[in-house]
Amino acid sequence: MRLVPRLQAIFALFGLGLTAAVGAQGTAPATLDESDAAFLLPSTEDTSLLWQISGDDLSSPSFIFGTIHLIPAEDYFLQGHVVRAINDVDEVLFEVDPREMTNPANMMGMMNKINMRNDTSLRDLLSEARYDSVSTYFNDLGLPFMFFERMKPMFLSAMVGQDMGAGNPFGGMGGDDSEGGGTKSYELELVQIAEAGDKEIGGLETIDFQLGLFDSIPYSVQAEMLFKAIDNDLNAKMQEGDSQYEQMVAMYKRKSVAEMSALISSESEGFGDFEEMLVTRRNENWVPNIIGRLADKPSMYAVGAGHLGGEHGVIALLRAEGYTVEPVYE
Secondary structure (H helix, E strand, C coil): CCCCCHHHHHHHHHHCCCCCCCCCCCCCCCCCHHHHHHCCCEEEEEEEEEEEEEEECCCCEEEEEEEEECEEEHCCCHHHHHHHHHHHHHHEEEEECCCHCCCCHHHHHHHHCECCCCCCCCCHHHCCHHHHHHHHHHHCCCCCHCCCCCEEEHHHHCCCCCCCCCCCCCCCCCCCCCCCEEEEEEHHHHHHHHHHHHCEEEECCCCHHHHHHHCCCCCCHHHHHHHHHHHHHHHHHCCCCCCCHCCCCCCHCCCCCCHHHHHHHHCCCCCCCCCHHHHHHHHHHHHHHHHHHHHCCEEEEEEEECCCCCCCCCCHHHCCCCCCCEEECC
16 A cells, blocks of 8 residues: 555644654664564554553553544544553653644644745645646635645645544644544543643654644645645445544554554555654654653653654563563553
């Protein structure tokens, strides 16, 4: 399978709403060689979203929890041992502090940064026929495309296939979970639990880091990915069976971080440094930050589930540094 049909689902597994990022400071973690990889990687039998980090030099364990940024309210679940883990730590860190994403002042500043530079619009990047297909798609969703044609195409790709009547189209932050549908955000739910327990809350990255990433992917490539995402979504609606996003949600509900990582790697083929920028570099930047905090205070790290598994996943990188990282089931 290709990456394009599942862009919105993959963004969700990265914990991304509008954005993704690279650029945190720190010493690079250990590089895995082939002889170590099989031992360090989570297996398909490790069906848990919560993982405990421990080590001889740590007085208390910390935890990693894999999130999905946007999930239908009817599919949302949060097991009791995840809540207990939050109660056992001093702080909860996300990719970005979710409170920044719901701050009206920050949102206003973000709107300028999600647009393409130099007044570039989608008309400049696509043929007339393809532009008409894209604009018709969003107009039919009830989103007047005249307000979106200067937006970076990958942000628009994250909206493809979404139910625009089920919450915030830009990622579900604060989505409606009332009876009859809607969406929920794991980040916002975890923030509420952390605040109730008087825990410190923070982020591994900043909004500015995240907003800057998509400028490193040529707009022409983003536009092509957007068109293909729409074309695949329209074709899927003509066929029976679950949508790509529904399949990804089902994978998340199975709690198989290895399966999610393998899918992301296979679907990234053919798109250059896409996985390198969105996953690998970020994981390698986070791990020194996490290690630097482990001895200081027990913490919960809530990041997109797509970051946990795989050779360059957070779990394998921490294990390569000598820490014990084990799945927690109850």
